[in-house]
Amino acid sequence: xxxxxxxxTPAAFRAALAAGADAIYLGFRDETNARNFPGLNFSxxxxxxxxxxxxxxxxxxxxxxxxxxxxxxxxxxQRAVAAAAELGADAVILADIxxxxxxxxxxxxxxxxxxxxxxxxxxxxxxxxxxxxxxxxVVLPRVLTVEEIAALNASVPVETEVFAFGxxxxxxxxxxxxxxxxxxxxxxxxxxxxxxxxxRYETRGDxxxxxxxxxxxxxxxxxxxxxxPTLCKGRFxxxxxxxxxxxxxxxxxAAGILAELRAAGVAxxxxxxRQRGRAYVASVVAAYRGLIDALExxxxxxxxxxxxxxxxxxxxxxxxGAYGKRWR
Amino acid sequence: xxxxxxxxVFFHWEPQRWRDxxxxxxxxxxxxxxxxxxxxxxxxxxxxxPHFDAVIERLKRxxxxxxxxxxxxIGNEREAxxxxxxxxxxxxxxxxxxxxxxPLLTGKPHSLGPFLNIYNESTLAFFAAxxxxxxxxxxxxxxxxxxxxxxxxxxxxxxxxxxxxxxxISARCFHARVHGLHKDGCQFVxxxxxxxxAVDTLEGEPFLAINGLQTLSCTCLSLLRELLGLxxxxxxxxxxxxxxxxxxxxxxxxxxxxxxxxxxEEAEEALxxxxxxxxxxxxxxxxxxxxxxxxxxHLRLE
Numbered sequence: 001x002x003x004x005x006x007x008x009t010p011a012a013f014r015a016a017l018a019a020g021a022d023a024i025y026l027g028f029r030d031e032t033n034a035r036n037f038p039g040l041n042f043s044x045x046x047x048x049x050x051x052x053x054x055x056x057x058x059x060x061x062x063x064x065x066x067x068x069x070x071x072x073x074x075x076x077x078q079r080a081v082a083a084a085a086e087l088g089a090d091a092v093i094l095a096d097i098x099x100x101x102x103x104x105x106x107x108x109x110x111x112x113x114x115x116x117x118x119x120x121x122x123x124x125x126x127x128x129x130x131x132x133x134x135x136x137x138v139v140l141p142r143v144l145t146v147e148e149i150a151a152l153n154a155s156v157p158v159e160t161e162v163f164a165f166g167x168x169x170x171x172x173x174x175x176x177x178x179x180x181x182x183x184x185x186x187x188x189x190x191x192x193x194x195x196x197x198x199x200r201y202e203t204r205g206d207x208x209x210x211x212x213x214x215x216x217x218x219x220x221x222x223x224x225x226x227x228x229p230t231l232c233k234g235r236f237x238x239x240x241x242x243x244x245x246x247x248x249x250x251x252x253x254a255a256g257i258l259a260e261l262r263a264a265g266v267a268x269x270x271x272x273x274r275q276r277g278r279a280y281v282a283s284v285v286a287a288y289r290g291l292i293d294a295l296e297x298x299x300x301x302x303x304x305x306x307x308x309x310x311x312x313x314x315x316x317x318x319x320x321g322a323y324g325k326r327w328r
Numbered sequence: 329x330x331x332x333x334x335x336x337v338f339f340h341w342e343p344q345r346w347r348d349x350x351x352x353x354x355x356x357x358x359x360x361x362x363x364x365x366x367x368x369x370x371x372x373x374x375x376x377x378p379h380f381d382a383v384i385e386r387l388k389r390x391x392x393x394x395x396x397x398x399x400x401x402i403g404n405e406r407e408a409x410x411x412x413x414x415x416x417x418x419x420x421x422x423x424x425x426x427x428x429x430x431p432l433l434t435g436k437p438h439s440l441g442p443f444l445n446i447y448n449e450s451t452l453a454f455f456a457a458x459x460x461x462x463x464x465x466x467x468x469x470x471x472x473x474x475x476x477x478x479x480x481x482x483x484x485x486x487x488x489x490x491x492x493x494x495x496x497i498s499a500r501c502f503h504a505r506v507h508g509l510h511k512d513g514c515q516f517v518x519x520x521x522x523x524x525x526a527v528d529t530l531e532g533e534p535f536l537a538i539n540g541l542q543t544l545s546c547t548c549l550s551l552l553r554e555l556l557g558l559x560x561x562x563x564x565x566x567x568x569x570x571x572x573x574x575x576x577x578x579x580x581x582x583x584x585x586x587x588x589x590x591x592x593e594e595a596e597e598a599l600x601x602x603x604x605x606x607x608x609x610x611x612x613x614x615x616x617x618x619x620x621x622x623x624x625x626h627l628r629l630e
Contacts, residue, residue, distance in 0.1 A: 068447035071476035098450025118427070118445075121499075122402045124411075125428035143499035148404055171496035171543070172401050174445060177468040178495050178536075181545060181618035184611070186468055188445065209530070213617060216529040232496075236535060237528040238506050245502060245527060245538070328500050328511035 001261070002268035003292055004062070004161060005285045008040040008275055013050050015282040020289035023060035025093060026050070026274065032080040033064045034095075034117055035274040036191030048087050060090040066115035067191045068096045068174075078102050085110045093139065094118075095174055104133040113161070114138040117174035117187065126156045137161055139270060141173050142252065146260050146323050153265030162261060165284055166272025168252040168321050170232040178231045183213040194230045201226065210234075253318040255291055258301050261323075330555075330586050331565035332579060333361040333486065335442075335464075336397040338494065338539055338569065340372050340519040347379040349570065354383075354390035356576045358583040361565070362387050365397040365414070367425055367443070368497070368542045370407045371514065395421045400443040401497045401541070402428040421461070430458070437461045442488055442567075443497070447473065449480040456483045464567055467493050467549070470615035471558065475629040478562030487558060490578060491569025492524065492537060493545035493609075493618055502538040511541075523572045534607075545619060547609035550599055552585050553592040553624045554613060561629045573602050592624075 005021035007013035016024050027033025029041040042050065047063070054061045063084035069077035077099050084092050085107045092110060094100050095117035103112055116139040120126050129135040137159040140149060153160055171178070173187075180186030183198040200211045208220045210229035217229035227233070232246040252272070254261060261269070269292070271284050291301050321327055334353055337346060353359060364383065366373045387394050398411055408428065415422055415432040424430055425441035440463040446452050452463060464486040465474060478485045501511040503518040503525060518525075524537030524544050534546040548571070551558065555566060566586070568579060578599065585595045600608065611620035614627065 068445055069450075071448045071473040071480075074448050074450055096445065096447065096451060097454050098448050098452075101450060101454050119401075120427065122404065122408055122426075122428040124402065124408055124431055125426065128427055128431050131431075143401075143403060151405060170500060171498045175400075175443060176496040177466075177493070177612075177618060178543065180468050180612065181493065181495050181536075184615070184617040188447065188468070215533055215535060216531045219530050235530060237530060237532070238525055238538070242530055243506070245506065246498075246500075246543075322499055326510055328504075 001258075001266060001292055001295075002161075003285065003288055004268050004270045005281060006166075006271055006274040006276065007050070007281065008035065008037070009278070010042070010046050010050060011278045012276070012281045014053070015278040016285050017053060017057065017059060019282045019285035021059065021285050023062055023090070023268070024050070024054060025062040025064055025270075027064040027066075028080050028083070030076070030080070031189075031191050032067055032077050034066045034115070034187055034191045035064075036067070037196070037275050040275060044083055044087065047084070047089075051088050055088070062091045062093050062113060063089040064093040064115065065099065066093050066095045066117045068117075068188045069099055070189065074098065074102075078106075081107065081110070091137070100129070100133040100135070111136050115174070116141055116163070119172045119174045121172065123152050123155045126152070126158060130156070130158050137267065139163075142169050143172055143322050146257060146264050149261070149266065149323075150264035159267035160265070161268035161270050162254070162266050163252055163272055164254040164258075164261075164269040164288065166252060166276075167230070168247070168250070168272075168319070170247040182215060182231060194228075199229055248319075250319040250321075252321045254320055254323060255288075255301065257320055257323060258291055258295050259299070262295065330559050330563075331360040331484070331486070332358065332583055332586065333363060333565055333567045334359045334575070334579070335488070335491065335567045335569040336363045336365050336367050338368055338492070338542060338544070339522055339524065340369070340375070340516060340540065341522060342519070343375045343379055346376050347383055349575070350383045351386055352576060353579075354386045354392060357579040359392060359568075359579055361393040361395060363395045363397045363423055363441075363567075367397050367400045367441070369501070369518070369540045370399055370410055371511075372516070372518075372540075373410060395423050395439060397423045397441060398425045398429045400425045400441075400494075401499070402426045403499055423464075433459070435459065439463065442466055442494065446477070449477060452477055452481050452483075452485075456481065462486060462565075464488065467495075468612045468618065471554070471561070471613045471627055471629050472615065474558065474563060474613075475561040478564070481562075484564035485562070486565035486567055487551070487563050488549060489551040489555065489566035489568060489582065491549055491571055493547070493549050493612075494542060494569075495536070495545055495618075496543040498541050498543075501540050502543070503540050506538070545609065546606075547619050548603055548606040549610065550596060550608040551610055551613065552582065552596045552599060554610065554627055555582070555585050555592065556588070557624065557627055557629060559586065571603075577602060
């Protein structure tokens with residue numbers, strides 16, 4: 001299985017390369033990618049240099065142009081695809097139908113991956129993207145069980161890539177307007193979810209509350225670690241009872257089910273976190289490199305290395321998420 | 329004439345209530361098109377199935393155009409099979425809400441639902457070239473995008489104009505989760521809440537509503553005051569999403585406003601009286617927080 005690592009900066013890119021990533025995905029420094037955070041991402045020159053570095057070591061670079069182009073301004077997104085092609089990217093990761101159509105027609109040699117933001121959750125949807133645009137790989141939404149992934153791989157003509165580690169969407173990706181409902185900024189249009197610009201922390205008596213767009217997302221008692229107020233990981237009240245209604249503040253970690261994912265026919269494992277620092281990228285990628293190599297060598301992942309690995313998860317508990325049936 | 333449509337019921341109503349809702353709409357609501365079908369959860373589909381033919385019959389007899397809406401999230405083979413069955417029914421037009429259903433609709437007239445991501449002209453043109461005959465745009469689009477799409481489109485463009493906003497869909501059932509259950513053994517607890525289950529913040533601020541796999545707004549979208557501006561910008565139709573409130577009266581308010589029989593402000597005051605507990609919202613149209621309410625003086629259509 002190919003190990004696909006995130007890079008939000010040239011430094012993280014070099015760290016991912018050194019830690020053994022087979023491929024690295026990144027985006028341009030603008031609204032064309034779904035991690036459009038201040039201080040992140042690549043200029044054309046930085047991308048050119050990164051591609052040079054990667055290709056020297058026979059690794060790959062995928063450029064995410066995975067927000068949905070704004071009506072009237074599609075040229076901005078088309079230029080991003082054209083630039084990626086010109087600079088020698090090994091693939092572009094796209095979500096928008098219009099942009100896929102543009103890429104397929106104008107850059108027929110460019111390899112197309114379908115972004116998770118397209119939420120292609122079933123074989124029929126994947127076949128559609130393969131037939132209409134020649135998509136070669138699909139990043140699967142984080143809503144499928146391992147069993148469903150296996151069934152899907154048996155019936156689609158393209159590679160699949162799945163998320164192995166990092167932040168996890170609770171909702172079908174690319175079809176969630178919670179962030180824009182509360183902050184006016186959405187993943188699909190702006191490339192951000194629950195953006196830091198709309199986050200505040202306030203002290204209320206003994207407690208610290210986290211707010212998004214002025215609404216309380218969580219409350220922490222003294223000594224409790226205060227997490228980031230990602231909307232769907234907040235604590236809310238239903239019928240007078242407070243709970244993590246949508247999802248606990250957990251990280252996805254598929255380290256314990258790598259053999260199952262491989263048996264399900266998955267071609268690539270993706271690490272989430274283009275917004276994360278170099279040290280994070282280096283340690284997660286190195287750990288996964290070890291796990292994948294062990295799996296290839298011995299046919300299974302040694303239990304103790306999967307456990308050791310747990311401490312990398314954001315200081316939160318971990319989950320195999322939707323890969324396990326009971327998540328639903 | 330600008331068309332007014334009734335969207336699919338998002339909620340798991342008692343089958344009888346569901347049927348009677350449409351029977352009454354057929355007779356009394358000034359609606360041109362009715363979108364019918366389960367879009368949230370495949371598990372609910374068998375409940376309304378026995379009434380489908382009678383409802384379609386009644387709507388057609390009343391002169392309504394009937395379109396069958398597909399699931400918003402097709403997640404497995406069983407759900408895909410249900411969609412194949414849907415496409416094989418005798419009703420002429422199916423509304424696609426998940427890309428996965430499009431291959432089944434090749435060569436057949438079909439429309440595009442609000443759960444598909446249509447953000448720009450190229451996407452709309454692509455779908456139109458493949459046989460789409462209409463599109464309901466996603467709820468988070470600002471008016472500038474809506475106007476551009478309406479101006480460029482070769483097919484009629486519709487906009488959601490009333491109801492709780494569909495904000496997200498998941499493979500996880502939140503209704504089941506709240507009741508300590510899982511989706512597979514959900515006991516259909518979503519049926520207990522005719523308009524979704526209220527979600528508040530820890531400080532008691534009304535925040536969202538859950539409806540099975542779906543998350544909805546706690547506010548009610550109303551574009552009554554923007555109808556005429558959007559109509560002038562080329563929007564061909566407006567969709568009302570069913571709520572527990574009196575939808576016949578809601579539909580009349582929208583029809584009368586569109587036809588300029590009453591003023592938009594007056595209509596919105598009447599709408600508020602029908603929904604005493606619900607704040608109205610229109611923020612997405614203004615490119616801002618969807619939950620906020622803006623005055624139409626600030627509407628930008630270009």
